[in-house]
Amino acid sequence: MSSVNLDQSLNTSGAVATHVAEHHDEAGNSMFGFIVFLLSESVIFLSFFTGYIVYKTTALDWLPAGVEGLEVREPFINTVVLVSSSFVIYIAERYLHKENLWGFRLFWLLTMAMGSYFLYGQAVEWAGLPFSFTDGLFGGTFYLLTGFHGLHVMTGVLLQGIMLAKSFIPGNYDNGEVGVAATSLFWHFVDVIWIILFILIYVWQ
Amino acid sequence: MTELSVEALSPQREQPVPGEPENWRRFFSFSTDHKVIGIQYIVTAFVFFLIGGFLAMVMRGELVTPAADLIDRTVYNAMFTMHGTIMLFMWTFPVLNGLANYVVPLQIGARDMAFPRLNAVAFWLVPVFGTILMASFLVPGGPSQSGWWAYPPVSLQNPAGHLINGQALWILAVALSGVSSIMGAVNIVTTIVRMRAPGMTFFKMPVFCWTVMAAQTIQLFGLPALTAGAVMLLFDLTVGTSFFNPELGGDPVLYQHFFWFYSHPAVYVIILPVFGVFSELFPVYSRKPLFGYHVVAISSFIITGLSAIVWVHHMFASGTPGWMRMLFMATTMLISVPTGIKIFAWVATIWGGKLRLDTPMLFALGGLLNFLFAGITGIMLAAVPFDIHVNNTYFVVGHFHYVIYGAAVMGIYAAIYHWFPKMTGRMYYEGLGKLHFVLTFIGVNLNFLPMHPLGLQGMPRRVASYDPEFAFWNVLASIGAFLLGVSTLPFLLNMISSWIQGPKASANPWRAIGLEWMVASPPPHENFDVIPTIVSEPYGYGKDEPLVASPMLSTELASELS
Numbered sequence: 001m002s003s004v005n006l007d008q009s010l011n012t013s014g015a016v017a018t019h020v021a022e023h024h025d026e027a028g029n030s031m032f033g034f035i036v037f038l039l040s041e042s043v044i045f046l047s048f049f050t051g052y053i054v055y056k057t058t059a060l061d062w063l064p065a066g067v068e069g070l071e072v073r074e075p076f077i078n079t080v081v082l083v084s085s086s087f088v089i090y091i092a093e094r095y096l097h098k099e100n101l102w103g104f105r106l107f108w109l110l111t112m113a114m115g116s117y118f119l120y121g122q123a124v125e126w127a128g129l130p131f132s133f134t135d136g137l138f139g140g141t142f143y144l145l146t147g148f149h150g151l152h153v154m155t156g157v158l159l160q161g162i163m164l165a166k167s168f169i170p171g172n173y174d175n176g177e178v179g180v181a182a183t184s185l186f187w188h189f190v191d192v193i194w195i196i197l198f199i200l201i202y203v204w205q
Numbered sequence: 206m207t208e209l210s211v212e213a214l215s216p217q218r219e220q221p222v223p224g225e226p227e228n229w230r231r232f233f234s235f236s237t238d239h240k241v242i243g244i245q246y247i248v249t250a251f252v253f254f255l256i257g258g259f260l261a262m263v264m265r266g267e268l269v270t271p272a273a274d275l276i277d278r279t280v281y282n283a284m285f286t287m288h289g290t291i292m293l294f295m296w297t298f299p300v301l302n303g304l305a306n307y308v309v310p311l312q313i314g315a316r317d318m319a320f321p322r323l324n325a326v327a328f329w330l331v332p333v334f335g336t337i338l339m340a341s342f343l344v345p346g347g348p349s350q351s352g353w354w355a356y357p358p359v360s361l362q363n364p365a366g367h368l369i370n371g372q373a374l375w376i377l378a379v380a381l382s383g384v385s386s387i388m389g390a391v392n393i394v395t396t397i398v399r400m401r402a403p404g405m406t407f408f409k410m411p412v413f414c415w416t417v418m419a420a421q422t423i424q425l426f427g428l429p430a431l432t433a434g435a436v437m438l439l440f441d442l443t444v445g446t447s448f449f450n451p452e453l454g455g456d457p458v459l460y461q462h463f464f465w466f467y468s469h470p471a472v473y474v475i476i477l478p479v480f481g482v483f484s485e486l487f488p489v490y491s492r493k494p495l496f497g498y499h500v501v502a503i504s505s506f507i508i509t510g511l512s513a514i515v516w517v518h519h520m521f522a523s524g525t526p527g528w529m530r531m532l533f534m535a536t537t538m539l540i541s542v543p544t545g546i547k548i549f550a551w552v553a554t555i556w557g558g559k560l561r562l563d564t565p566m567l568f569a570l571g572g573l574l575n576f577l578f579a580g581i582t583g584i585m586l587a588a589v590p591f592d593i594h595v596n597n598t599y600f601v602v603g604h605f606h607y608v609i610y611g612a613a614v615m616g617i618y619a620a621i622y623h624w625f626p627k628m629t630g631r632m633y634y635e636g637l638g639k640l641h642f643v644l645t646f647i648g649v650n651l652n653f654l655p656m657h658p659l660g661l662q663g664m665p666r667r668v669a670s671y672d673p674e675f676a677f678w679n680v681l682a683s684i685g686a687f688l689l690g691v692s693t694l695p696f697l698l699n700m701i702s703s704w705i706q707g708p709k710a711s712a713n714p715w716r717a718i719g720l721e722w723m724v725a726s727p728p729p730h731e732n733f734d735v736i737p738t739i740v741s742e743p744y745g746y747g748k749d750e751p752l753v754a755s756p757m758l759s760t761e762l763a764s765e766l767s
Contacts, residue, residue: 047433
């Protein structure tokens with residue numbers, strides 16, 4: 001038992017080796033912490049989704065008076081744009097791996113544009129709806145879910161803006177950048193949440 | 206990635222105000238040192254503990270006589286609401302975060318937490334949301350009166366009619382507390398998973414770290430549910446949505462589900478680290494290895510898992526369907542199995558040991574005894590028929606105060622005394638410590654034991670007046686409450702005077718085995734000169750095996766052995 005452990009200790013003898021290992025780990029720590037945070041964040045969405053399902057299946061007056069349902073066509077276009085942007089951001093990340101900074105910036109900017117288009121589409125939809133958040137449980141949950149998700153999209157676009165700006169610092173992204181990987185992961189997360197949300201709100205009417 | 210410049214070897218964690226270990230001003234700075242933050246947490250939380258305790262004494266003062274004659278009924282409502290909220294969100298969570306902050310990096314052989322700046326932000330949110338909650342005493346209509354669980358529709362009443370009202374401030378404070386707790390949880394979990402010293406596998410990690418990780422995992426998956434419920438409640442209260450408002454077709458019971466999905470596991474967030482404290486202390490003061498170390502460690506995570514599926518036992522009387530009651534009764538009783546395993550292991554650790562009844566050990570033993578009693582009434586409450594009988598009575602109040610004060614607070618005291626020499630480099634005064642223990646132990650039992658007969662006889666909780674037939678037990682309970690108030694005085698005197706002029710403590714005054722006892726008291730900045738390599742399980746009392754390998758000698762030792 002103890003001899004095995006002594007063998008392990010041989011790998012990291014000396015203070016210098018330990019210091020190197022520690023610093024090497026910092027990016028890994030950040031990514032690990034961020035994943036833990038995203039898992040936690042997903043529980044908020046899970047709670048809202050659960051609330052939505054409970055309300056939809058039990059409420060006596062689900063749709064507000066005079067409301068037939070939601071228009072699906074425009075939100076579907078929005079969905080396609082957002083889901084595609086997840087692939088675009090992946091391409092941007094690949095370019096960064098190949099140390100092609102301009103390719104990264106181009107596709108990163110395209111992702112930001114697609115995210116912004118999604119937000120714009122969401123705003124247009126909200127402006128045209130015949131009900132507000134005070135119109136019963138449907139109104140409340142609709143605005144809560146889309147609003148909370150929209151807030152995440154906005155956060156994602158802002159993070160992307162920051163990462164884009166940081167790419168102009170010379171040599172900054174030479175060894176990869178944990179912020180880029182985290183932002184990209186966040187974007188995929190926002191995407192997956194939207195797919196569930198779209199199915200719950202628009203498909204299941 | 207592996208290309209490392211020379212620059213990368215220089216210390217990366219900048220300390221804005223590192224401060225000398227003797228410089229008290231560092232405790233008022235935005236320090237990123239986990240030891241400073243740990244003490245900041247503990248001291249701040251204790252201030253709130255005194256405030257919450259003062260509110261409790263006002264309530265017990267009211268309950269000395271059957272009539273509501275000391276304070277107005279609405280004030281009484283505000284008192285118990287604020288008492289519960291402060292004690293949970295501003296005392297137990299922060300003080301345990303403080304202990305975890307101080308002890309965990311030392312125990313796992315890390316120089317600091319994984320994210321020192323996030324750590325500091327998480328701490329500084331505590332005074333912020335504490336101030337917000339305290340400010341609710343000043344707004345028109347006073348603080349929230351809906352109890353610490355803020356059930357709608359009571360919490361949606363807003364009698365003062367202002368947008369800024371006690372309830373809105375309450376929700377804001379709880380939400381910010383949630384943000385702080387999530388930051389803390391992400392940090393602590395990352396630290397424990399990724400920053401352990403070489404050789405420290407999970408099964409060489411002290412149980413305190415196990416229980417802290419199990420507790421923080423609960424924060425991560427549970428707290429967001431409360432946040433979701435709080436956001437919806439805030440919208441109902443302020444902008445007129447109808448999520449939980451039955452008048453507008455909302456569902457108030459759904460709020461209860463959101464609330465208890467987190468707030469039941471929250472008691473495990475509190476009690477698990479205290480289990481860790483027990484597991485640390487009993488071996489030290491019994492001079493024996495922890496009995497069943499692996500099982501005790503794993504049972505922490507079994508509790509974490511089960512805690513996610515027991516919350517409906519708070520809602521047996523909320524129109525819950527029969528099948529759900531049965532299901533949650535079974536899961537609730539099931540959770541006593543891993544808990545019982547721990548109690549068994551502690552008793553087996555103490556059994557036949559060479560006991561040293563210093564103050565930390567006394568508090569741990571007292572806490573264990575109280576916890577056993579709380580566990581028994583807990584099993585009683587898990588049974589649906591019994592629960593419906595005592596629902597909303599003082600029996601429930603007595604039960605959870607035995608858990609929170611009898612076990613958790615006493616465990617926290619035990620931990621503070623145990624690690625006080627490490628944190629301050631000074632010894633506390635044993636006589637004052639023992640006095641503190643006696644007052645606390647008698648106070649807890651005098652205060653909370655009478656609540657059980659009261660509850661069985663049907664005295665409802667949360668009322669300022671009661672039937673004269675309940676007077677006897679209430680007077681006893683009130684005397685106990687004032688005794689608990691008095692018991693903080695020797696503690697404060699002890700802590701302050703020994704920190705200033707107590708006798709110097711050695712690095713290891715308890716002759717304990719553990720990484721935190723191998724560094725100076727108080728530990729230097731960044732804790733370890735050389736990160737140690739762990740070669741054996743913790744709690745090797747009487748085993749005569751080294752805990753760590755000396756990095757210089759390990760090569761020779763290995764060649765000798767082979």
